[in-house]
Amino acid sequence: xALSLRRSEQMTQCDLFIQPEAAFEILSELxxxxxxxxxxxxxxLQIFQRSYVAEVRRFAEMERKLRYIEMEVFSxxxxxxxxxxxxxxxxxxxxxxxxxxxxxxxxxxVEMSSNEASLMQNYAELVEMEYVLDTIGxxxxxxxxxxxxxxxxxxTAQQLQSGHxxxxxxxxxxxxxxxxxxxxxxxxxxxxxxxxxxxDKVVYNPQTDQDVRRVAFLAxxxxxxxSARAEKVCTGFRVKLxxxxxxxxxxxxxxxxxxxxxxxxxxxxxxxxxxRCKALRVVSRQWSDWSIQVRKASxxxxxxxxxxxxxxxxxxxxxxxxxxxxxxRVQNCLESKSKEVCSNVQSFMTKxxxxxxxxxxxxTNKFTAGFQHLINAYGAASYRELNPGLxxxxxxxxxxxxxxxxxxxxMILVIFGYWMIRGEKKFLDQKSTNEIWNIMFGGRYVIxxxxxxSLYTGFLYNDVFSRSMNLSSSWLTLVMTNKMSDTxxxxxxxxxxxxxxxxxxxxxxxxxxxxxxxKVMVENSIKMKLSIILGIIHMEFGVILSLFNHIYFxxxxxxxxxxxxxxxxxxxxxxxxxxxxxxxxxxxMESSERFHGGCAPQILIIFIxxxxxxxxxxxxxxxxxxxxxxxxMVQMALVFIALICMPVxxxxxxxxxxxxxxxxxxxxxxxxxxxxxxQRGDVDKEEQTLQAEVNKHTVSxxxxxxxxxxHTIEYVLSTxxxxxxxxxxWALSLAHAALSEMLWDMVLEKIAIKDHSIxxxxxxxxxxxxxxxxxxxxxxxxxxxSAFLHTLRLHWxxxxxxxxxxxxxxxxxxxxxxxxxEEPTSRPVVDTRKHRSEKN
Numbered sequence: 001x002a003l004s005l006r007r008s009e010q011m012t013q014c015d016l017f018i019q020p021e022a023a024f025e026i027l028s029e030l031x032x033x034x035x036x037x038x039x040x041x042x043x044x045l046q047i048f049q050r051s052y053v054a055e056v057r058r059f060a061e062m063e064r065k066l067r068y069i070e071m072e073v074f075s076x077x078x079x080x081x082x083x084x085x086x087x088x089x090x091x092x093x094x095x096x097x098x099x100x101x102x103x104x105x106x107x108x109x110v111e112m113s114s115n116e117a118s119l120m121q122n123y124a125e126l127v128e129m130e131y132v133l134d135t136i137g138x139x140x141x142x143x144x145x146x147x148x149x150x151x152x153x154x155x156t157a158q159q160l161q162s163g164h165x166x167x168x169x170x171x172x173x174x175x176x177x178x179x180x181x182x183x184x185x186x187x188x189x190x191x192x193x194x195x196x197x198x199x200d201k202v203v204y205n206p207q208t209d210q211d212v213r214r215v216a217f218l219a220x221x222x223x224x225x226x227s228a229r230a231e232k233v234c235t236g237f238r239v240k241l242x243x244x245x246x247x248x249x250x251x252x253x254x255x256x257x258x259x260x261x262x263x264x265x266x267x268x269x270x271x272x273x274x275x276r277c278k279a280l281r282v283v284s285r286q287w288s289d290w291s292i293q294v295r296k297a298s299x300x301x302x303x304x305x306x307x308x309x310x311x312x313x314x315x316x317x318x319x320x321x322x323x324x325x326x327x328x329r330v331q332n333c334l335e336s337k338s339k340e341v342c343s344n345v346q347s348f349m350t351k352x353x354x355x356x357x358x359x360x361x362x363x364t365n366k367f368t369a370g371f372q373h374l375i376n377a378y379g380a381a382s383y384r385e386l387n388p389g390l391x392x393x394x395x396x397x398x399x400x401x402x403x404x405x406x407x408x409x410x411m412i413l414v415i416f417g418y419w420m421i422r423g424e425k426k427f428l429d430q431k432s433t434n435e436i437w438n439i440m441f442g443g444r445y446v447i448x449x450x451x452x453x454s455l456y457t458g459f460l461y462n463d464v465f466s467r468s469m470n471l472s473s474s475w476l477t478l479v480m481t482n483k484m485s486d487t488x489x490x491x492x493x494x495x496x497x498x499x500x501x502x503x504x505x506x507x508x509x510x511x512x513x514x515x516x517x518x519k520v521m522v523e524n525s526i527k528m529k530l531s532i533i534l535g536i537i538h539m540e541f542g543v544i545l546s547l548f549n550h551i552y553f554x555x556x557x558x559x560x561x562x563x564x565x566x567x568x569x570x571x572x573x574x575x576x577x578x579x580x581x582x583x584x585x586x587x588x589m590e591s592s593e594r595f596h597g598g599c600a601p602q603i604l605i606i607f608i609x610x611x612x613x614x615x616x617x618x619x620x621x622x623x624x625x626x627x628x629x630x631x632x633m634v635q636m637a638l639v640f641i642a643l644i645c646m647p648v649x650x651x652x653x654x655x656x657x658x659x660x661x662x663x664x665x666x667x668x669x670x671x672x673x674x675x676x677x678x679q680r681g682d683v684d685k686e687e688q689t690l691q692a693e694v695n696k697h698t699v700s701x702x703x704x705x706x707x708x709x710x711h712t713i714e715y716v717l718s719t720x721x722x723x724x725x726x727x728x729x730w731a732l733s734l735a736h737a738a739l740s741e742m743l744w745d746m747v748l749e750k751i752a753i754k755d756h757s758i759x760x761x762x763x764x765x766x767x768x769x770x771x772x773x774x775x776x777x778x779x780x781x782x783x784x785x786s787a788f789l790h791t792l793r794l795h796w797x798x799x800x801x802x803x804x805x806x807x808x809x810x811x812x813x814x815x816x817x818x819x820x821x822e823e824p825t826s827r828p829v830v831d832t833r834k835h836r837s838e839k840n
Contacts, residue, residue: 004363005390009323011358016318018347023316025337027300028089034815035326039319040306050305059298065106066291072109073284076277082429083288089296112276119269120206128171128203129242130258135197135216136169137251166227170241171214174200180237187229193220299819321359358383361811370443378796379806386549388800401453403732403787408465410454412780417448460508466741468511528730529581535726536574542802543567561652565645572638574723583627599623610635649712654704661697668694722798728790736783747771
């Protein structure tokens with residue numbers, strides 16, 4: 001696996017010659033294998049002009065039916081179980097029977113759904129009519145007009161006797177009742193009686209599948225013109241009108257009939273829902289298998305449309321990319337499937353010589369896939385180029401842990417990553433549509449390694465939720481050597497400990513620094529130097545990796561004109577800075593008489609003076625300005641070497657390429673003259689080929705210089721900017737530690753831990769929950785995401801640009817596993833009401 005990750009798989013372009021009767025079975029097997037990427041040999045044809053367009057439409061219609069059934073199953077709150085096994089693609093011989101079977105199920109479900117919707121509509125209307133009779137009927141009385149003057153818009157007795165009365169009764173949505181009332185008042189100018197029920201009614205609306213709050217009303221007006229206006233208002237407000245008998249006896253009789261009908265209808269609706277749910281449950285058990293079979297068959301015909309049909313040879317001819325490691329598997333598949341279908345002519349495969357750029361393919365497993373996705377998000381590696389994903393497995397978690405170093409926070413990441421890995425099979429079966437969860441679950445092994453490396457750096461920093469661990473620190477012995485009594489110790493706020501008498505701590509930072517007043521200064525110095533050291537090592541490693549690319553692609557001139565100057569430039573300037581840091585650490589210590597802490601020079605001042613070519617001054621009297629004798633001469637030599645590397649980087653490659661292309665162009669021109677002199681039969685074809693080669697080697701020197709100048713300027717400037725960019729390891733580590741300490745001191749310790757009463761014990765439980773919540777949300781999630789993004793930037797820009805082009809394109813094989821894992825990019829929304837009405 002490591003060898004496969006180091007460079008992409010060697011790819012071969014092949015021509016497939018498949019007999020039509022074996023085509024479906026062969027592609028079905030290749031889809032299960034997932035190692036062939038088919039190319040489109042009919043790019044000039046539209047989709048509707050291809051050979052298998054009828055089959056594609058046929059299976060598209062089956063997918064539509066399955067989506068409709070799925071929607072109906074979900075509407076009934078029925079869970080679709082996953083497929084217990086991976087079924088094969090739907091065989092062409094079984095397609096007609098399955099299509100009829102699926103069509104029958106769809107018709108049955110449409111009929112049951114439409115019947116249920118019709119029954120629910122009738123039931124809702126009867127409930128509303130009963131509500132109107134119970135609330136509006138008493139307002140009419142038994143033909144008397146005495147109660148008609150009690151509404152908001154009343155009518156006098158003279159108005160009631162002067163013409164015909166038009167009565168409107170029904171229900172209106174509660175939210176629209178007041179605008180409806182106002183509109184009736186405006187069109188009638190107050191000449192209308194309006195009364196609505198004091199209590200509203202919640203009625204189920206089957207069209208929207210929601211409960212709607214409605215209120216009953218009674219409106220009485222006089223004259224045909226006014227009644228026509230009122231009817232239009234009712235239509236505009238989507239008011240449901242229900243006629244009410246005039247006499248109370250008729251209303252009572254109608255109310256009894258409606259109550260009986262509602263009771264009977266409830267039983268019918270209940271049985272209809274039961275039969276519909278029973279049918280949907282039967283379908284739901286087989287829906288996953290049906291969907292897999294149909295989607296596999298549809299994908300097969302989509303790829304068969306990329307083949308050419310040779311009429312003379314009566315075979316399908318396709319073109320594809322295949323990894324060389326899988327060539328034998330593909331050939332065996334062609335032979336075995338041809339024998340199974342008893343084909344007269346065997347299907348076969350031939351290698352094809354082409355100048356097309358092969359795709360990039362890395363064989364990954366569930367552990368390495370997450371790291372490879374991080375690299376592919378930046379760009380696909382060029383064909384056979386060194387893959388940064390292999391080295392990212394170690395460098396990415398380590399640089400992340402430099403910023404996130406805390407044993408407690410690292411343990412939270414480890415537990416979360418282990419939990420996802422432990423339930424891996426269960427989570428894979430439960431396909432989630434939550435994008436954030438899918439990203440985290442896909443990187444579960446990345447999260448686990450991030451946590452493990454954070455544990456390591458947390459032990460180095462001696463940091464556990466901003467607290468430290470004491471593994472036999474010698475600070476107490478140093479206090480005792482000062483020969484101070486307990487009283488003297490208690491009387492002083494601070495005490496200075498001489499590090500010359502200190503014994504080295506067993507692992508990482510001594511816990512005494514947690515109590516010291518200069519803790520921030522010490523951590524600041526250590527973490528800043530560590531970030532520079534690791535950053536320069538990381539960048540130089542990237543430059544060294546470019547050497548292997550030059551050797552593999554046989555661009556040996558780049559070794560002398562690009563790799564060596566780049567490595568020297570980086571080493572003479574910034575690797576020298578790392579050496580100075582180590583020399584200062586080893587030379588200067590309190591136990592030394594000559595190299596004691598007071599005379600330690602400033603590395604930054606020495607480095608600046610090195611660039612300015614000036615002599616560095618000592619920090620005090622009796623101190624040395626340099627770490628060793630002859631240091632200034634060494635530094636001047638290093639700067640001189642670095643300056644020489646710049647013109648080599650700038651002019652070396654363009655001059656070499658210009659000379660190389662000139663020689664090749666001259667040789668090809670002489671060959672063209674030879675062909676013309678002897679007048680060979682294929683001179684035109686050969687001359688065109690050679691002329692194309694001449695044009696290929698006709699390159700402008702200015703273009704080469706511009707390209708190389710951009711590369712040189714970018715590299716020289718990036719040596720400074722990229723080194724400074726690694727200081728984010730120092731800055732984020734300090735910020736993470738400071739935030740963790742502040743959260744502990746200000747929330748947990750100050751509010752709860754210092755209170756030793758009984759109330760404090762109760763308070764500790766509550767405050768601990770708050771502290772844990774902020775720790776996970778802020779320090780683990782937010783700070784972890786920030787450190788993750790910064791680590792990603794350090795790899796994409798500072799590390800990978802030293803050797804990685806990323807100009808390739810990914811190998812996307814025809815694989816059923818990939819097709820079934822992806823959700824359809826565009827699912828049409830099915831209007832069930834329209835669909836049911838069309839069926840009826």
